[in-house]
Every structure is written in structure tokens, then in C-alpha cells.
Amino acid sequence: MTGTGLVAAQREVSAKTNEITVFRPMLADLDLADIMVTFDALHSQTAHARFLVEEKKAHYIAVIKGNQPLLHQHLKQLPWREVPLLDKTRATEHGRDEIRRVKTCTVTRGLDFPHAAQAVQIVRRRRTVTTRKVTLERVYAVTDLTAEQADAPEIAHRIREHWGIENKIHHVRDTTFAEDASRVRTGTAPRAMAALRNLAIGALRLTGCDNIAAGLRKHSRDATRPLATLGIT
Structure with missing residues (x-):
């Protein structure tokens, strides 16, 4: 889906496989030069990152979760307390009040993901308006874009836009x-x-x-x- 809510490509996923195998075939015919591609954690695969950057000349933001345990642990252990808060937004929708805090840091070595240039930490504090229940979630991501190409507010905006596919x-x-x-x-x-x-x-x-x-x-x-x-x- 494009940022304007238009479906650029679709692909049927066979019952005998999963979405990972159709990632590359679905994007193969699209002109993605200098396009930012976002995807959920399932597709945060090293082969996908290489395909996007090296073959399609695109950029990526990859959310890293438990399916990449070593990389996820590495991101968690970065000295985030020493990194200044670079972006903070607040929104109320769907009966929830959410505050998002974003930090980014440049990665020069040790991050085992193709072309990774920045690490990202997003802390989401959600409060359900009716029950007042509060939950805290930390999300980590990597991107091939340098700090000069995309700052923390831009990265946070792109990640929020990604979930628009659910609503749009x-x-x-x-x-x-x-x-x-x-x-x-x-x-x-x-x-x-x-x-x-x-x-x-x-x-x-x-x-x-x-x-x-x-x-x-x-x-x-x-x-x-x-x-x-x-x-x-």
C-alpha cells in the first residue's frame, strides 16, 4: 500500500507456504528507487533487506521482534538511557490515549543486519480511557537511512503510517x-x-x-x- 492508501500490488499466499516467500515476487516489478518500504516484523529478514537496498535501490525500516532474538537482544542492550529523547507525540483514538517517545542512534558496527545505519527505540504508553488501564511497550527497529537522511520524527511518522494499512x-x-x-x-x-x-x-x-x-x-x-x-x- 502506498502512503495515500492505494494498493500497489497484491499476491496470493498459498496454504502450503507463508508471506515470507512472496515478499520478493510481489515487489519485483515495482519501481522502488528511493522509496521507503516498511513492513511488519515477520518480513524483517536479512535477505529482504539486501533485496530492497541492493537490487531495488530502496530504503527500509525493519521492526525487530522475537523472530530475530539475537538482534532484538542487541538492540535492547544499547545504551538508550544515554540517548536523548528526539521525538514525542500524543494521540487519542479508538478509546485509547497513547504517548509515543522515540530515540534513534547511529550504528557503526556490531549490528548484524544488512545496511543498517540507525537503531530505533519507540516507547508506547497506552491508557484505555474507559478502564484507565495503562500498558507500556518498547519497540525496536533498524533502518538503512542515516540520521542526515531521516531524523527521529520522520522515522516515527513512517512507522505510524505503516499501520494505516489496517484502517485504510x-x-x-x-x-x-x-x-x-x-x-x-x-x-x-x-x-x-x-x-x-x-x-x-x-x-x-x-x-x-x-x-x-x-x-x-x-x-x-x-x-x-x-x-x-x-x-x-
Whole structure:
């Protein structure tokens, strides 16, 4: 998904494999030169980082969790107490009040991840408004961008943007198009329907429509509107 909420590529994941094997084939035909690519911890693989930087000439921010235990432990043990706080944001949404604190430090050696130039620590303090329960989470990441290319606020912004895929794509497909309740389950039909839903969402976003449900209602009231939006008439 692009930063504007458009699906740039999709790939079906076979029941006999997992998402890791389709990462490279899905991105192979895209022009990613100088593009920042973000992904969840599952795809924080050394081969993926090399592919992005060396072959696609792209940049990455890789979140590091338990599936990379040695690297995760190394990041945790960096002297974060000595690193100044570089960015702090606060937001209230979905019934939660969240404060995010971000630190970054330049890595010159010892970090076993291809082309890593900066290490990142994000501390998230979440408070549920109704129950007042407070949780604290520390997230670590690495990026090939130097401090001159991307400072802490920029990195924090990119990581927050990554999770927009849940709200802008998956949530819309499920709630507005009732994808999870679909009875279309055999052959290539599910993949085709996913592509059509993505097409509809993308077409509406290109017209400046942020509320997809409202956009669908508007188009349903006049049969010529979908044709005009798709450039058919």
C-alpha cells in the first residue's frame, strides 16, 4: 500500500507456504528507487533487506521482534538511557490515549543486519480511557537511512503510517465490503474479488474520497457516477 492508501500490488499466499516467500515476487516489478518500504516484523529478514537496498535501490525500516532474538537482544542492550529523547507525540483514538517517545542512534558496527545505519527505540504508553488501564511497550527497529537522511520524527511518522494499512485497506474491506463474510471461497475467485475491492477503494481515494462507505452510497444513487469515476464516460 502506498502512503495515500492505494494498493500497489497484491499476491496470493498459498496454504502450503507463508508471506515470507512472496515478499520478493510481489515487489519485483515495482519501481522502488528511493522509496521507503516498511513492513511488519515477520518480513524483517536479512535477505529482504539486501533485496530492497541492493537490487531495488530502496530504503527500509525493519521492526525487530522475537523472530530475530539475537538482534532484538542487541538492540535492547544499547545504551538508550544515554540517548536523548528526539521525538514525542500524543494521540487519542479508538478509546485509547497513547504517548509515543522515540530515540534513534547511529550504528557503526556490531549490528548484524544488512545496511543498517540507525537503531530505533519507540516507547508506547497506552491508557484505555474507559478502564484507565495503562500498558507500556518498547519497540525496536533498524533502518538503512542515516540520521542526515531521516531524523527521529520522520522515522516515527513512517512507522505510524505503516499501520494505516489496517484502517485504510483491511478494515474497509471487512466492514464496508463484508469481505470476511463472503461466501466466495473456491478457485481464483477470492483473489479476483480482493482485487476488485482494492480497485473500488483506490478509485474512490483518487477522487479525494476518504470515507469509502459514504462514497459507495453516493455512487449507488446514480448509475453514471461509477462510470465517470472509472473514466469510462
